[in-house]
Amino acid sequence: MNILLKTLRRCLAALVALFAMLPLVYVQAAPEFMPVDQIVKGMHGVAKTVVAGRKIEEFGVEVLGVMKQKGPSGDLILVRTYGDVIERTGGIAQGMSGSPVYINGKLAGAIAYGWSLTDHKIGMVTPIADMLKLWEMNDGKAKLESGLQPPGTAAATPLMAAGFGEQALNMLADKLKPYNLIPYAVSGSMAEENNGIAYNRTVEPGSTVGVQLVRGDVSLGALGTVTYVEGDKILAFGHPFLKRGNANYFLTDADVYTTVSGLENSFKVGTTTEAIGMINQDRGAGIAGKLGNFPGIVPLRISVTDKTLNRTNDMWAQVVQDEDLAPALSAVTVFNAIEKTSDRVGSGTAKISFAISAAGIPGDTLTRENMFYTQGNIGELAVSELNEALALLTGNQFNDVTIMDVKVNVEVDSERRTASIVEASASGATAKPGDKLDIAVKIKPFRGEPLTRHITYTVPDNQPPGTLMLSVRGGGMISMASLVGKRQTGEADLSKLFAVKARPKSLDEAIKELVNRDRNNDIVVEAIDMNVPDFASPAAGQNAKTVTDNFETNPSPAFPETAAKKPGKTGRTNADAAKPSKGDDSRSKVYITTDYIIDGDAQIMLTITK
Numbered sequence: 001m002n003i004l005l006k007t008l009r010r011c012l013a014a015l016v017a018l019f020a021m022l023p024l025v026y027v028q029a030a031p032e033f034m035p036v037d038q039i040v041k042g043m044h045g046v047a048k049t050v051v052a053g054r055k056i057e058e059f060g061v062e063v064l065g066v067m068k069q070k071g072p073s074g075d076l077i078l079v080r081t082y083g084d085v086i087e088r089t090g091g092i093a094q095g096m097s098g099s100p101v102y103i104n105g106k107l108a109g110a111i112a113y114g115w116s117l118t119d120h121k122i123g124m125v126t127p128i129a130d131m132l133k134l135w136e137m138n139d140g141k142a143k144l145e146s147g148l149q150p151p152g153t154a155a156a157t158p159l160m161a162a163g164f165g166e167q168a169l170n171m172l173a174d175k176l177k178p179y180n181l182i183p184y185a186v187s188g189s190m191a192e193e194n195n196g197i198a199y200n201r202t203v204e205p206g207s208t209v210g211v212q213l214v215r216g217d218v219s220l221g222a223l224g225t226v227t228y229v230e231g232d233k234i235l236a237f238g239h240p241f242l243k244r245g246n247a248n249y250f251l252t253d254a255d256v257y258t259t260v261s262g263l264e265n266s267f268k269v270g271t272t273t274e275a276i277g278m279i280n281q282d283r284g285a286g287i288a289g290k291l292g293n294f295p296g297i298v299p300l301r302i303s304v305t306d307k308t309l310n311r312t313n314d315m316w317a318q319v320v321q322d323e324d325l326a327p328a329l330s331a332v333t334v335f336n337a338i339e340k341t342s343d344r345v346g347s348g349t350a351k352i353s354f355a356i357s358a359a360g361i362p363g364d365t366l367t368r369e370n371m372f373y374t375q376g377n378i379g380e381l382a383v384s385e386l387n388e389a390l391a392l393l394t395g396n397q398f399n400d401v402t403i404m405d406v407k408v409n410v411e412v413d414s415e416r417r418t419a420s421i422v423e424a425s426a427s428g429a430t431a432k433p434g435d436k437l438d439i440a441v442k443i444k445p446f447r448g449e450p451l452t453r454h455i456t457y458t459v460p461d462n463q464p465p466g467t468l469m470l471s472v473r474g475g476g477m478i479s480m481a482s483l484v485g486k487r488q489t490g491e492a493d494l495s496k497l498f499a500v501k502a503r504p505k506s507l508d509e510a511i512k513e514l515v516n517r518d519r520n521n522d523i524v525v526e527a528i529d530m531n532v533p534d535f536a537s538p539a540a541g542q543n544a545k546t547v548t549d550n551f552e553t554n555p556s557p558a559f560p561e562t563a564a565k566k567p568g569k570t571g572r573t574n575a576d577a578a579k580p581s582k583g584d585d586s587r588s589k590v591y592i593t594t595d596y597i598i599d600g601d602a603q604i605m606l607t608i609t610k
Contacts, residue, residue: 034106036075036127041065045103047111048206049096049225051085051259051268056206059085061101067124072240072284077101077109077125090261091120094158095268098225098236098286100205101125107205110227110238110286120266126238126285128228134281134288135233137246158267159183163218167345168336171380172220175328179242183220186271203229203253203276203291210272211241211279211287212250214329216300216317218336221272223254227286232293234277237286244282248295248320251277296321298390298403302334304341307413313341321403327390331383334408338379342412347375349417349597350382350410351521357405358393362508366393371521373418373597382410389514398507419443419596421523422450424472426457430607433463439525439604441472445596453592457525459608460588468527468606474598475522475591520597526589528603 043063048056060083067076079101081092089096092114099111110131113124159176161169161183172183203209205226212221224237234251241249256270279289298319305312315337319329339345353369366389374381386408393401420443427438439455457470504510518524 032106033128034103034108035129036066036077039063039066039077039103039108043103045101045108047081047099047101049099050206050208050256051089052256054207057085059083074130075127076113077127079123079125081121081123086121089259090266092123093259093266093268095223096225098227098238100227107228112238130285131227131235131238134235134283134285137281137283159220159222160186160271161220162186162271164336165339167339167377168332171335172332175332186269203234205229208254208256208270209236210252210254212252212272213325214317214319214333215250215275217315218317218333219272220329221252223268223270232291234291235286235288239286240284241282241287243284247279247282248322249279250275250295250320251279251289298326298330299405300330300333301407302337304337304410304412306342307411311341313337323394326394327387330390330406331387334386335379335383338382338410338412345377347416348378349373349413349415350378352382352408352410354386354406354408356389356393356403358401358403360399360401361393361511366511366515368515370519371597373416378412392510392514396507396510416446417596419445419598421472421474421598421600421602424602424604426604426606430609431459432609433459433461435459439472441523443596443598453523453594455523455525455590455592457590463608465608465610468608470525470604470606471528471601472523472525472604473601474520475518475524476520476597477599477601518591519593521594522591523594523598524589524591
């Protein structure tokens with residue numbers, strides 16, 4: 001009995017000791033916070049950051065005052081920084097944003113803002129209380145408390161772009177202007193940096209992390225500092241990245257090469273490395289995310305062949321799933337692959353095809369191919385329809401679409417592969433409904449000998465007796481016959497032809513419109529009804545649709561010197577045989593695909609008998 005009692009007492013003592021230790025462990029893991037109303041002028045503290053490598057260093061902080069309601073989420077704490085670290089960096093550097101500030105051992109907030117071309121040692125701190133609120137916003141229902149802009153500039157807005165060429169970088173800068181971000185080139189990308197290297201995944205206050213929008217053979221992201229970690233939750237930056245609210249970014253580990261002292265701003269030079277989590281909140285008080293969870297992505301597989309150089313490059317990338325950002329970032333990434341492969345900028349011909357696999361669209365795949373020529377930058381024009389297709393899917397008003405895979409193939413040639421329609425003729429001047437006519441189309445390639453292509457046109461069974469006009473045109477053209485029709489009553493009537501098309505009534509309809517467009521390298525033969533009394537008026541019904549279906553308010557400049565062009569069509573084979581249009585069955589329309597971008601048009605007049 002005594003032995004049993006002694007054993008029970010020992011177990012009870014052990015349990016008491018264990019429960020007594022639990023609060024102590026919690027206190028050590030979670031430091032106390034200092035409310036902003038307890039912070040007064042003259043207080044001193046320390047902040048933590050990385051200046052080079054991964055070593056966390058400390059620098060001094062002196063409170064100069066509290067700026068009431070001056071930040072995007074509330075108060076800001078005005079501070080002066082000092083110490084060896086600040087002397088080496090020349091003051092608060094871009095990349096230090098998020099550096100935790102401790103006063104009397106309590107976490108007060110994060111270094112977030114500074115001023116350009118002034119004393120870089122002066123900065124502003126976002127209170128930790130405002131940053132902690134970000135963890136309460138993961139239900140997606142929270143809103144920003146204030147739209148105020150701080151009286152300084154964020155300490156970490158430069159966007160590091162690795163693997164991008166000069167022209168791609170310029171395009172990227174243009175696409176990111178609305179977000180007040182300026183990308184600048186750095187060396188290295190994930191493909192280079194993550195080659196067999198085991199990264200240190202330790203994330204703690206003061207360590208450097210990256211926020212990434214694109215990773216793979218190219219990388220696009222920014223560096224910042226961790227403010228606070230609790231379990232798998234993380235706070236950083238102390239100011240917004242893109243201020244997207246509910247966000248979907250890569251959270252990555254990072255290496256800092258060095259910190260450069262500059263006249264306008266000092267900044268950290270480094271690179272994002274391994275993905276370690278995701279950022280799901282991007283608000284005025286900072287960014288918040290989770291370790292071990294990863295964002296949805298748009299995977300890109302790109303193959304570019306330069307026929308002039310006989311060179312092929314295969315590249316890959318992962319783009320964050322963001323309705324606004326993903327289309328533009330994907331298009332720029334493909335443009336960059338074209339630039340890197342061709343190693344030049346200028347005129348040329350490009351043939352591009354892409355397949356977008358997505359959940360939530362008819363058939364689960366959108367495919368499209370087209371051919372382009374421009375005297376400007378051929379790479380920029382070649383990616384225009386890819387950008388349009390991705391924007392259509394991600395931004396459509398009908399239902400959510402999750403893009404699973406994007407595969408792009410591009411052939412680029414410095415040669416100008418264009419041809420103009422010289423004339424067109426039919427095998428007979430009269431025909432009956434159901435008759436098949438051979439349409440001979442003479443085209444003149446640029447600086448080449450004329451060629452003749454043949455298209456079989458079948459007169460519709462319901463075609464009434466009388467005159468039938470056939471318009472023969474390039475797929476990227478609107479023929480004058482289509483624009484004018486029977487009536488040539490002047491500008492007042494023609495202006496009606498350029499009315500904005502009706503919005504699609506479903507996602508399926510919108511996708512079909514894109515997929516079934518004529519391609520720039522098609523020769524199209526279509527009937528223009530000359531018997532409609534008012535071709536341009538809304539009462540003309542389907543014939544008015546013939547024009548508006550072929551008119552694009554933002555035409556794709558297959559020929560920059562020619563007006564009223566539009567993008568072409570996909571989902572077709574390249575067999576040189578006439579194929580019926582996939583569009584409106586009420587229009588008699590066939591096409592053949594050529595190896596040239598077709599310019600110009602011609603008309604054929606037929607007499608239809610009973």
